[in-house]
Amino acid sequence: MAKQITPRSENYSQWYNDIVKKAGLADNSAVRGCMVIKPLGFGIWENMKAQLDTMFKETGHVNAYFPLFIPKSFLSKEAEHVEGFAKECAVITHHRLMNNPNGTGVVVDPSAKLEEELIVRPTSETIIWNTYKDWIQSYRDLPLLINQWANVVRWEMRTRPFLRTTEFLWQEGHTAHATSEEALEESKLIHELYARFAEDYMAMPVIKGAKTANERFAGAVETFTIEALMQDGKALQAGTSHFLGQNFAKAFDVTYADKNNKIEHVWASSWGVSTRLVGGLIMTHSDDEGLVIPPKLAPTQVVIIPIPKPSEEIMKVAEGITEKLLQLGIRVKIDRDDQKRPGFKFAQYEMEGVPIRLGIGKRDLEKNVVEIARRDTKEKKSIDIEGIEKYIKDLLDEIQQNLFSRAKKYRDDHISVAENMDQLTQLLEEKGGFVKALWDGTTETELAVKDKTKATIRCIDDENSLGTGIDVLSGKPASKTVLYAKSY
């Protein structure tokens, strides 16, 4: 188990694929573009899900579940939505297979054709707003703050595990409000919540901003995004929250009676993050030895390895430490395998990104110490067994903090400012990362820059404005500060 992974410097894309495969995060499947999420990858997603779910509930949201299938005709209702978006999808045309009359195996039963084709949801705005029509009559029914955890399908041409797959897992919030202000407020609240989750749990620094009209979700009035930076200098859109105005309410005729019994269309938001976050986590922290997982999301936070083999005495110590760590709510396991060598195990847990490794050997026990290795810095230390649980608890916090600082330093080092097109092109080409520039606000300029540089406007960053001046490309007056980057 020597070097198994292509170094980042050699081929970043291959490095990513190697980590996904060798750490056991996901596998390709027999179905084009669909992945199998293996227990380690799924364990990370489960921890993300649990934390996000808690945060949604703390802010007043409840979960519900809507059908997997959407009648084809629903897609004609919000014209912009379907134009921009929902056409590459899985279409169900029949509901039965039959034995092949000409041989073995099964074929589609032609007599079981559906009257109206169904599509597998690429997102659920349409079916949900069709349902909300029955749920909302009066201002008393508002706000409706509903989230759904679900699988969705978008027929992608080029797929990569976690980052872009035909089927993926996500959550989608769909809220209904009496006023425009409230719906906008909701989409901003979730935008903040996503940023907090990314930074405090994934240890992944993000830039918060609004999307340009061209990059907005189809059917949205405003799209807010969190953008992270991967170690190859490319941006990753990590979560979006949309203010939908009354577009879907009008398409599905969802109205409410206000306090004066006046009938109004409802205002909406929607927002989602997906298993793509697992890809973001991998690419933010991992190194040439394998996966690195922030402690808060690690399925196993501490692994204890008896050296060289489990003896009764060593196991007793290992179990004592385990007991104490469990009491502190730390996810710990003992490696009880007695076939593999310690060196092999060390490399394996390094590959799998376990934040802390404890080695317990006979000579350690004579000194009442164990060897602690941290995954992020690869430092090793001998630590007294007495009080070790406190040491480990603090160390987990320190690792979490260190991963964030390290990622933030990298990210901050890769934000530049371009004052003209030459600078923009050169910075994107040579340095990568986010390049800040003034933009004249037109889609025309945005697309022209994309054409020249392959970079897109990741977001409008009003919080860190460059003031006013001229657009780097068009030379027209510009007052919007935007971040350009190449992206996933």
Place this chain on the structure above:
Amino acid sequence: MAKQITPRSENYSQWYNDIVKKAGLADNSAVRGCMVIKPLGFGIWENMKAQLDTMFKETGHVNAYFPLFIPKSFLSKEAEHVEGFAKECAVITHHRLMNNPNGTGVVVDPSAKLEEELIVRPTSETIIWNTYKDWIQSYRDLPLLINQWANVVRWEMRTRPFLRTTEFLWQEGHTAHATSEEALEESKLIHELYARFAEDYMAMPVIKGAKTANERFAGAVETFTIEALMQDGKALQAGTSHFLGQNFAKAFDVTYADKNNKIEHVWASSWGVSTRLVGGLIMTHSDDEGLVIPPKLAPTQVVIIPIPKPSEEIMKVAEGITEKLLQLGIRVKIDRDDQKRPGFKFAQYEMEGVPIRLGIGKRDLEKNVVEIARRDTKEKKSIDIEGIEKYIKDLLDEIQQNLFSRAKKYRDDHISVAENMDQLTQLLEEKGGFVKALWDGTTETELAVKDKTKATIRCIDDENSLGTGIDVLSGKPASKTVLYAKSY
């Protein structure tokens, strides 16, 4: 909000539909046979899921995720599986919609036809065993103890919310083992786990037994079931665990090298419970006033209602109690609505099955008491505010216990023994419930009884054997004790 629900005695089936609708558990959707699970219904499922997930993990299982789609050809591989089972399904033939060239709306793009049709998983044995082929080489890779939480689709003709829907949510465990004994042991362990969950959490007594060959899962060597009894005397199959032998391993050629390097096919189990359990919970406990939820699974265990309207003093007491209950891990909410009358609210929470209702009025406060009403018996009592959290905690346990006892008494009162066909017919017709009888072990007799009585053999109950004798129908020697019942 007077009587809104059809009484059970009048029309049991309508009573069920009324509860589902009026308690806000689920809604019909625009897609045939698919339901929308509303927040209350989904909250119950979430609690079931959390508990089952804990129990699976305690017994060494991990979660993973496999694709939604299955290539059509996979279904030809395990002949018995597809014959018995998997043909009524959603078939995906295309991957794109396009604007209708003849008018508005969208149509299927004929140029986007799939080379091989996909079906939406009705269950995942085939795709999972196709994956296990890559994961299993040696005895060191075994056992593989994997569970998946997922949605599945079976194209049902007659659907009822929760009990039978085209799309439903479930978990499916798929384990791989080195020996027949281990795989059989696993399927029995889960059988026990399901029974424990049903009784200890759902407060739903179940009978554990094996299915007859005719009622087995297609592709299984042995199917174990837990069978519950609904209040109309019909049985509900609430969970099944299958010993699959080497059938799927052979179909997908999954082998392993044992310690002597001998190549063997792997042994398998699979097991699942679904959102059908929510239907079982409703029908086991609810009454003519509405839903009754066992406290352990109730999304809200205690609701506090200020009477008549929230005053500052009353709210302070309500919040004080809430604080103490939350500290004990009790799920409590305060009804802060100041528009609806208390009587309306009482009826509403009765309908929604909240186990304990606290009313706090001005006169109560003068006496330092609050009024506690329990949903199961509808008893009301004045209880001192001092120490009320302990009282409520105990009462939740008592309600949980009472619901189980009540359901068990009903179930036990509806198990009869038939010594001949006349008795069997009469008991099934007049009394309902489970009727125990001796069976000669042939599918022929089983189907003949079904034909005459509409009852099926729910399970073989060897634990409570009637010994040996003659079959009630055929008169042939019989040594199997079975439970007949009409069922959902």
